[in-house]
Amino acid sequence: MKLLETLDWINPLDVAAQIPENEEDWVLLYSGMQTKHTGNYSFLALKKQKEITGGFKELAGRLSADKGTFENCWFGYLGYGLKNELEKLSEDSASFIKTPDLWFAKFGVIFVFDHKKQQVDLWVDSSSSPEFTRQIIAGSRNKSPHNLPLVHEDMEITISSNMTSAKYLEKVDYIKEAIKRGDLYQANLTRKFYGKISGNMRHFDIFKKLCEISPAPYSAFIKSGGLHIISSSPEQFLHVDKNGNATTRPIKGSGARHADTALDKTAISNLQNSEKDRAENLMIVDLSRNDLARNCDAGTIKVDELFSIETYATVHHMVSSISGKKSKNSSTLELIKGCFPPGSMTGTPKIKAMEICSRLEELKRGIYSGAIGWFGGDGTCDFSVVIRTIIMKENKFEFQVGGAIVNDSTATEEFAETMLKARGICGALGIKISRLEQL
Numbered sequence: 001m002k003l004l005e006t007l008d009w010i011n012p013l014d015v016a017a018q019i020p021e022n023e024e025d026w027v028l029l030y031s032g033m034q035t036k037h038t039g040n041y042s043f044l045a046l047k048k049q050k051e052i053t054g055g056f057k058e059l060a061g062r063l064s065a066d067k068g069t070f071e072n073c074w075f076g077y078l079g080y081g082l083k084n085e086l087e088k089l090s091e092d093s094a095s096f097i098k099t100p101d102l103w104f105a106k107f108g109v110i111f112v113f114d115h116k117k118q119q120v121d122l123w124v125d126s127s128s129s130p131e132f133t134r135q136i137i138a139g140s141r142n143k144s145p146h147n148l149p150l151v152h153e154d155m156e157i158t159i160s161s162n163m164t165s166a167k168y169l170e171k172v173d174y175i176k177e178a179i180k181r182g183d184l185y186q187a188n189l190t191r192k193f194y195g196k197i198s199g200n201m202r203h204f205d206i207f208k209k210l211c212e213i214s215p216a217p218y219s220a221f222i223k224s225g226g227l228h229i230i231s232s233s234p235e236q237f238l239h240v241d242k243n244g245n246a247t248t249r250p251i252k253g254s255g256a257r258h259a260d261t262a263l264d265k266t267a268i269s270n271l272q273n274s275e276k277d278r279a280e281n282l283m284i285v286d287l288s289r290n291d292l293a294r295n296c297d298a299g300t301i302k303v304d305e306l307f308s309i310e311t312y313a314t315v316h317h318m319v320s321s322i323s324g325k326k327s328k329n330s331s332t333l334e335l336i337k338g339c340f341p342p343g344s345m346t347g348t349p350k351i352k353a354m355e356i357c358s359r360l361e362e363l364k365r366g367i368y369s370g371a372i373g374w375f376g377g378d379g380t381c382d383f384s385v386v387i388r389t390i391i392m393k394e395n396k397f398e399f400q401v402g403g404a405i406v407n408d409s410t411a412t413e414e415f416a417e418t419m420l421k422a423r424g425i426c427g428a429l430g431i432k433i434s435r436l437e438q439l
Contacts, residue, residue, distance in 0.1 A: 001071045001110070001125050009118040010140050012042040013208060015111060016221065018139035021202060024048060025105055027075040027222050028207075029374065031115060032215040035310070037249065037321070038236055038382075039217030040116050043374065045075045047108035047128050052076070053100045055085050060333050062104075065379035069242075070112075070123045072377030076104030077222065077229065077386070080369040083341050087351050092364040096194040097393045099366050103224055104375070109133050155199035157397075157431060161439045162192040162363040165415065171360045172411040178356060179407050186283050187347035187356055190402030191418060192363050193436060196395045197429075203228040203392060206428050210390070214313050214424030218384030220372045229367060231389035232424065234312055235319075237342045237371045238335070239382045244326035246292060246335055247304075250284045250344040251385075252404055253277030253318030256420050257311070268309050271316050276408040278307055281318050283406075287343040287350060288322045294338035296324030314423045332379045336371075342385045345369035347404065367391055368400040390425055399425050 016028045025048040031039035052058055052074070064072045081101040083089060108128035112121040124130060163171065168191055175187045207221045207230045214232045222229040236249040255271040258264040271277055285303060293301050305321040326335050346369075347353030368391070373383030390399045401418040419433055426433055 001068070001073075001123050004122045004124040004130065007120040007122060007137065010113075010120055010137065012044060012111070012113045013211070014140040015136055016044055017204065017208070018136035019046070019204075023223075025051075025224050027105070027107070028220065029075070029372070030211065030219040030221070031217050032211045032219045032232065033217050033312070034115055035217055038239070040114065042113035042115065043075070044111040044113070045105070045107035045109070046133070048105045049108050049125065050106040052104040053102060055082060055102055056333065056337060059102060059104060060331070063331070063333055063375050064377045065331065067377030069376035069378050069380055070110055072106070073110065074104040074106055074375045075373075076102070077367055078102055078336070078340065078371045078383070079367045080341055080345070080365040082370070083354060086337060086340060087354070089351070089354060089358070092358050093362050095364045095366060096192070096398050097366065097391050097396050099227060099391065105224070155197055155201055155430065157195055157197050157429065159193055159195035159431065159435060159439070161194070161436075162361060165437060165439060168415060168418075169411040172405055172409060172414050174360065175356065175405040176407065176409060179405075184352045184356065185348050186280060186404050186406050187353045188345050188402050188404050189357055190361060190365065190369070190400050192361070192365070192368075192398055192400045193422070193439075194396070194398035197397055198395060203230065206230055206390065210424060210428035213427040214388060216312065216388065218372070220384065222372070226393050228392040229372070229389065230392065230428075231372060231384070231386060233372070233384040233387050233389065234310065234317060235342075235344065235385040235387060237373070237383040237385045238339055240326060240332050240335065240380055242378050242380050244328075244379070245323065246296065246326050247321060247323045248288050248292065248339065249319055249321045250281070250288055250342065251317045251319050252281040252284045252344055254403070254417055254420065255316040257314055257316065268311070268316055271318055272307065272309055276406060277318050279408065280404045280406055281307060281320055283348050284343045285320045285322060287348045288339070291339040291343060292322060292324040292335075295327055295330035295335040297327050300325035315420055332375065332381050336381070336383070340371070341369055342371065344404075345385060345387075345402075365400060366398070388421065388424055390429065397429070
């Protein structure tokens with residue numbers, strides 16, 4: 001893999017839009033929102049050369065830590081089901097869309113978009129022809145102005161859920177009773193919505209629409225065979241730089257946005273000072289500190305930020321940042337395994353929370369609650385938490401929303417938070433929130 005050339009700025013979405021619908025597996029990791037912490041780079045990977053499925057063992061044998069970042073770079077996802085490799089947990093129930101627990105691919109062409117420098121580095125393997133690459137570059141520069149993609153009018157959508165709205169409320173109360181018994185402190189109960197779409201559609205148009213409605217620093221579009229992953233996640237799972245500095249930024253605590261500026265400022269203040277949301281967040285901060293400490297040098301774990309508020313198009317989030325220095329005796333993959341699944345998606349204690357949620361949710365989470373990102377050949381990595389994500393295969397789709405249940409939670413407020421988090425996805429698919437509320 002070598003740096004072929006550095007190009008003047010091109011929008012990553014414009015380049016990816018030139019990729020033919022019948023093109024085989026490819027990945028776009030798109031930073032649709034830049035923050036002071038992340039979102040400076042986007043990546044487009046084309047022309048798959050190798051593929052990994054299976055589990056952590058299969059992945060471990062293919063990663064490296066002594067090459068350049070892009071010399072042995074792998075793009076893909078870690079599904080939530082990998083938890084069963086790490087802990088003694090019972091198998092989850094059936095799936096609606098069956099997906100591998102793990103999928104990564106190595107590609108012959110990688111675009112690295114630097115949003116700060118406004119330039120694009122093009123990395124190409126010696127075996128890859130540059131002709132296709134130059135075609136999509138030329139097409140993106142000569143594109144006609146595009147409007148917000150619309151869901152086709154002839155599309156019809158059927159939708160169901162793994163639990164009715166009434167059942168969701170009951171299960172929130174069940175978790176609260178488990179907390180009062182001392183079984184756990186917090187559980188991230190999630191609800192899956194799934195169905196079928198009939199009519200013409202282009203998966204990448206749905207992704208662009210999701211990015212327009214709900215921009216985030218960790219958006220992703222993955223095509224793997226007939227599977228399409230459409231994600232716009234605000235949450236960083238784990239970032240490791242070439243010096244072994246590791247950072248995780250869990251989200252816990254959410255509040256609705258308001259068109260009225262005064263109301264919006266009040267919403268931020270209410271979230272910032274909410275004892276309930278601070279308790280939720282602090283529990284996951286402590287869990288994340290413990291997870292990082294498994295594979296970081298003693299004395300290096302620190303909380304860099306606590307209870308910060310980040311604002312997105314449809315929601316305010318409470319975010320904290322925890323960091324540590326990876327031990328020389330641990331690999332980047334071992335660091336990830338020590339933190340997986342993301343604590344913000346389980347609860348605490350982690351194992352007990354996973355056991356209870358699996359029993360209550362009844363359908364496998366699949367890719368949701370896992371991680372999407374890349375491993376560099378020099379031991380670097382960057383992964384998001386899989387939230388605000390649509391999974392599509394053939395004419396099927398599924399997405400999932402949830403929230404942390406603690407002792408102070410009320411079922412109706414938790415239900416409202418899940419509907420808030422579903423807004424962007426529903427907008428991208430052309431589904432009215434009222435349809436979800438009535439299920």
